[in-house]
Amino acid sequence: xxxxxGRGESHGRGAPGRPKKRSGxxxxxxxxxxxxxxxxxxVFIVGYIMLRGARLMTPRFxxxxxEKMGREGGIFPSIVGTVVLTLxxxxxxxxxxxxxxxxxxxxxxxxxxxxxxxxxxxxxxxxPSIIFGLFGFLFFVIRLGMGWSILSGSLTLAAMMLPTIxxxxxxxxxxxxxxxxETAYALGASRWQTVTSVVLPAAMPGIITGVILAMGRAIxxxxxxxxxxxxxxxxxxxxxxxxxxxxxHFYILAREGISFENAYGTAAVxxxxxxxxxxxxxxxxxxxxKRRAGGI
Amino acid sequence: MGGIKPDHEVDAGARRIPKVWAKDxxxxxxxxxxxxxxxxxxxxxxxxxxxxxxxxGKTTFLKALNRLSDxxxxxxxTGSLLLDxxxxxxxxxDVAELRRRxxxxxxxxxxxxxxxxxxxxxxxxxxxxxxxxxxxxxVEEALVSAALWDEVKDRLDSPAQNLSGGQQQRLxxxxxxxxGPEVILLDEPTSGLDPISTLKIEELLRVLSERYTVxxxxxxxxxxxxxxxxxxxxxxxxxxxKGPAASLFVRPRExxxxxxxxxxxx
Numbered sequence: 001x002x003x004x005x006g007r008g009e010s011h012g013r014g015a016p017g018r019p020k021k022r023s024g025x026x027x028x029x030x031x032x033x034x035x036x037x038x039x040x041x042x043v044f045i046v047g048y049i050m051l052r053g054a055r056l057m058t059p060r061f062x063x064x065x066x067e068k069m070g071r072e073g074g075i076f077p078s079i080v081g082t083v084v085l086t087l088x089x090x091x092x093x094x095x096x097x098x099x100x101x102x103x104x105x106x107x108x109x110x111x112x113x114x115x116x117x118x119x120x121x122x123x124x125x126x127x128p129s130i131i132f133g134l135f136g137f138l139f140f141v142i143r144l145g146m147g148w149s150i151l152s153g154s155l156t157l158a159a160m161m162l163p164t165i166x167x168x169x170x171x172x173x174x175x176x177x178x179x180x181x182e183t184a185y186a187l188g189a190s191r192w193q194t195v196t197s198v199v200l201p202a203a204m205p206g207i208i209t210g211v212i213l214a215m216g217r218a219i220x221x222x223x224x225x226x227x228x229x230x231x232x233x234x235x236x237x238x239x240x241x242x243x244x245x246x247x248x249h250f251y252i253l254a255r256e257g258i259s260f261e262n263a264y265g266t267a268a269v270x271x272x273x274x275x276x277x278x279x280x281x282x283x284x285x286x287x288x289x290k291r292r293a294g295g296i
Numbered sequence: 297m298g299g300i301k302p303d304h305e306v307d308a309g310a311r312r313i314p315k316v317w318a319k320d321x322x323x324x325x326x327x328x329x330x331x332x333x334x335x336x337x338x339x340x341x342x343x344x345x346x347x348x349x350x351x352x353g354k355t356t357f358l359k360a361l362n363r364l365s366d367x368x369x370x371x372x373x374t375g376s377l378l379l380d381x382x383x384x385x386x387x388x389x390d391v392a393e394l395r396r397r398x399x400x401x402x403x404x405x406x407x408x409x410x411x412x413x414x415x416x417x418x419x420x421x422x423x424x425x426x427x428x429x430x431x432x433x434x435v436e437e438a439l440v441s442a443a444l445w446d447e448v449k450d451r452l453d454s455p456a457q458n459l460s461g462g463q464q465q466r467l468x469x470x471x472x473x474x475x476g477p478e479v480i481l482l483d484e485p486t487s488g489l490d491p492i493s494t495l496k497i498e499e500l501l502r503v504l505s506e507r508y509t510v511x512x513x514x515x516x517x518x519x520x521x522x523x524x525x526x527x528x529x530x531x532x533x534x535x536x537x538k539g540p541a542a543s544l545f546v547r548p549r550e551x552x553x554x555x556x557x558x559x560x561x562x
Contacts, residue, residue, distance in 0.1 A: 109369070183406045183468075186364055187419040187475055188396035197418070202409050 046271060052261075053268030061265055066233050070249060071259045075266055077235040081243025082273070085150055085229055086218050088239060089157035094211050096158070097165030101207075104166075105173040106195050125163035132160050133227035141228055148230025148242040156228045157221060161214040168210025172203040205288035212281035216274050222247040246270040313381045315340040315509040316361065316479060320375035323353070323360050325368065330356040332533040333375065343505035343525030345512045345541070349556070352530040354513040358481040360384075361511075362398040363391050379479070396423065399472030403484040405464030407456030412448050415456045415467055419475035434474050442470035443500055462493025469500070479509045486519065498523045517557040521545050529553045 064074025100121065108114045136156030146152040176199050184194040200207075222245075230242030231252060244252070246266055253263035314337035323331040331353045338344045346354045359365040360377060363384060376383045384394055396419070408415050416435045425431060435452070439445040444466040448459070456467055465485055472480060482501070486494040501510055501523055514520055520527045521541055528538040529552075537550045548554040555561055 179402065179404070179406050180408060182364060182367070183402065183408060183471075184418070185367065186362060186395055186400040186402075187422065187471065188392040189418075189422045190392055193422050197422070198408055 046275075049264060049267045049271055053264035053266070056261065056265030057268055057272075061262075062269070065235075069258050070233065070253050070262055072262075075246070075249060075262070075269065077233055078244050078246050078249040078266070079269065081150070081229070081236055082219060082245040082247075082270075084236065084239075085153050085157065085225070085243060085245055086215055088150060088154035089161060089218055090211060090215055092154060093158035093161040093165055093214065097162050097211075097214075098169045098207060100162075100166045101169035101173055102195060102200070104170055106191065106199065121163045121166045124159065125167075128223075129160060129221060130223040132156055133224040135159075136224060136228035147240070148228065148232070150229060150236060150239040150241060150243055153225050153229025153243070153245075154239075156224050157218045160221065160224055161218055164214040164217070165207075165210055168213070169203070169207045172206025172210065173199060175206065176202045205284055209281045209285050212277055212284065216277040216281070219245075219274055219277065220247055220270065221245075222251055226251065246273070314338055314378075315342075315380065316511070317378040317381070318357075318375070319378065321360075321377050322374045323356055323365070324372045326370045330533050331360070331373075334533075334535050336528060336535055336538065338509055338511060338526075340509055341506060343501060343510045343512065343523065345514060345520040345523055345525060345527045346530055347514055347517055347520040347527055347556075348530035349515055349561070351532070353533040354515075354530050355483050356533075357530070358400060358483055358511065358513060361479070361481065362395045362400055363389075364395070364400065366391065396475045397477055398479045398481060399475060399477035400481040400483065401465070401468045401472055401485045403487050405461055405468050405488065407459065407464050407467060410456065411453045412456045412459070412467065413452040416470050416474045418471060423475065435470075438470040438474035439467075441473050441504070442466045443496065444470055460493075462489050462496065465489060465493070465497060466500070469497075477508065479511065480504065482510070482512045484514055485512070486514075494519075517545070517559075521557075529556060531556070 061074045062079065063076050065076055066078075067073035100117065104114055104117060133156065136152055136159075140146045140152035140155050141148060146155075180198050180202060181194055184198045185191075189197070225245050226248045229245065229248075231244040231248055232242035233244055234241070236243045247270060250263050250266040250270065253259055253266065316336075316338040318334045318336040321331060321334040321336075322329060334353075334357070346357065348354050356365065360373065361379070361384060365371050373385065377385065379394070379398065382389070384398075408418060410418075413435055416438050417431045420431060420434050425434070436445060436449075439448065444463060447463060448467075456464065459467060465488075469480075469482075469485075486497050489497070498519065501512060502525075504510055505525065510525075512520075512523060524541045526538065527541045527544050529536045529544070529550075531552055537544065537548065537553045539549075544553065545557055548557060
């Protein structure tokens, strides 16, 4: 930011005539303002929620069971539901997404087929989540008879996460230096051996970052989940049980006017969880970029 | 060397067949001809230095020999390129096995992102050797042969990236030796190294050429003169002249060779 701003100013000074300089200054001011606004919006939202909800984040609230539809008591079943639902959707989406990315980068030349696969996964990214919810409801819940359950919910979420995981894994795989592959081939390794023992480990940090970021979005997903995982307040015993995730719990508490206080408490927990997941992603990235700098 | 010695047989009759033999061999990238009817013989257990400017086809020759050039789309060749009298482009050639027999060290050291031990054990493991004891032996032998053992024996489990450039390049060599090659190709292996590391590698090559067929590629005539052995001068995809370093540098037969080694071009 600061460097760009400096460049803009010096350019303005060098150019003949005054108006140009002024427009440069104005431009820089606008750019700065938008950046400041972007941060301000984030700070405002997080701050507002935390201000109203953070004091509710007590052990009793975090680990207690909800009473009176959530008006009183805690949100433990929702925390468990969110964690289980997110993890099981990752368990489905990660192998599928990474596999697709390996296929796209290592096993096919750029052609009609790879373009169709890529176009398909990227189109998935543009579909509104409520459509995913509707599809999951009609297909998994009704058609396949899975009912409102963790299973239905996680399969639906997995479909939503797929594009992110494919995209980030593909980028990570492509950034592995070709000389690694050449070295492995030169030692008599087969393509599969090269992929599994050299390319994949080298790309793993990037892939993990992508998976974590996809998880962050899955945690906060509401529309796709409410239709597929349901809204049961009981602690789930198996993946065939319905759960009410944190965002869904928040939605119901707020929308039906049950308890705004507990709604904000739930929101605070949710935001904290998403922040932690994102921090984890950046931590992985940071550690790797630091190690790479020391390496090749 | 025990287990990782070349395991092929050399009887009196076969000795006359060159280990590597290019016969009227041409190589193309699409329509670009990179090698022009090359005729070149490399005897078993010898050291050949291929010298020439950038774009003279030196690397192309190496990558044709272990068929790494298969990875480049749109290549083709004419003539034949024989290893032990058998064309490496024959249909029934197992490419992985060919690359095991014809090892290659690249211009820049490439430590795979794993430990020193795992780097050296990479090739043997891919060939199905899993016994830890056997791997330990192979790794030690290879590192000893690459003159790296003493420097790394106490930290085999540390990341290979932590080694210095010269050590990394000797690690690349050890990694190749660990798969028990017969021919070792080195593509400008010292281009990123300091003079002392360079001398170490060159010395090593002379020693290794007593057991292996070593082909070194360099653009540097001084290096070619230093490592001795046979020298082949490549220019624009052609083999201009080949002979023992001692005579080629003193009395080059071709004007182009003379111009190159005296630094008039290149």
